[in-house]
Amino acid sequence: MVKTTCLLIGLTASILVLSGCDKQPEPMGEKLITVSKTDFESHCQRCHSLEVPLRRNKSLEGWRETVTRMKEKGLEVTPEAAENIAKYLASVRGK
Ligand code: HEC
Numbered sequence: 001m002v003k004t005t006c007l008l009i010g011l012t013a014s015i016l017v018l019s020g021c022d023k024q025p026e027p028m029g030e031k032l033i034t035v036s037k038t039d040f041e042s043h044c045q046r047c048h049s050l051e052v053p054l055r056r057n058k059s060l061e062g063w064r065e066t067v068t069r070m071k072e073k074g075l076e077v078t079p080e081a082a083e084n085i086a087k088y089l090a091s092v093r094g095k
Pocket of ligand 1: 040066070074
């Protein structure tokens with residue numbers, strides 16, 4: 001019984017440590033732009049051209065709302081990619 005408890009505590013601890021390591025430092029600057037551009041190009045021209053978003057300027061909040069709205073229209077995107085796309089657009093088409 002004692003053994004099982006120790007094992008459980010050990011297991012929980014290692015899961016905690018592992019999930020802590022999972023948080024990689026956020027890519028910044030050039031790297032974020034490059035990564036996010038790929039996300040943008042692979043997600044945002046299925047229904048219309050990339051020109052549609054690139055013709056506009058919005059704040060980061062505005063772009064987040066736009067990506068959310070596109071999800072309602074059927075865009076399939078992970079939360080990470082959605083955030084990358086919003087950041088990318090805010091950096092190249094911000095206001
Ligand atoms: C499932 C189809 C679909 C996908 C994928 C899609 N869109 Fe759209 N988008 C639409 C439709 C339909 C419209 C026009 C109707 C409207 O504006 O509500 C539109 C319009 C827009 C507009 C103009 C209206 C506005 O809100 O300013 C922008 C900007 C836009 N999309 C950005 C994006 C971005 C950024 C992505 C990628 C994250 C994307 N779209 C992916 C369907 C899509």
